[in-house]
Amino acid sequence: QVQLVESGGGVVQPGRSLRLSCAASGFTFSNYAMHWVRQAPGKGLEWLAVISYDGSNKKYTDSVKGRFTLSRDNSKNTLYLQMNSLRAEDTAVYYCAKFRSSRYYYSDAFDIWGQGTMVTVSS
């Protein structure tokens, strides 16, 4: 079945880096744009970033621009989120999600979400 599995979360000190992964299965990963969304403890959902199906286009929300970098390895069916200069306010559960439609980069809806991975930024 279609599945996304995040990993790489943990406890990290402010200013340090962490790389999250999202492993995809059950669909042709290389055909779909992928997103990261996060949720701080007890808070709502925040869209972070998108990468196109081929990795050629990326967009980020302002709060992570310049600190977070999206990449993907279509040969490994894996999405990555490199998080640098981490701050306490980056503490959250991080989810990856896929678009419904193949080859879309704009104006499409999510259908499948991963289970999330927790990142805690604390000294």
Added chain:
Amino acid sequence: DIQMTQSPSSLSASVGDRVTITCRASQDISNYLAWFQQKPGKAPKSLIYDASSLQSGVPSKFSGSGSGTDFTLTISSLQPEDFATYYCQHYHSYPFTFGPGTKVDVK
């Protein structure tokens, strides 16, 4: 950026009730609107896309309507498994933004 609001922020309802949640966008987003359900400690689940289309496998007790700036999610007959928090989200343009959520709990 497009701002999303939801009302109410919470509501109490009984099994069998009809429940309606409202979502409003700060500008015209056509029908680029999705609804998600989230239970405590779980990932969000996609319910509706394009304002009124059901995601695969989602029961027909869920329905969505609206276009432009005003949207609604309706649960026709609330069941125990429907007590959760519901979020709307626009995907008209980047950055996508979510509403603050509506918590549906037991009366």
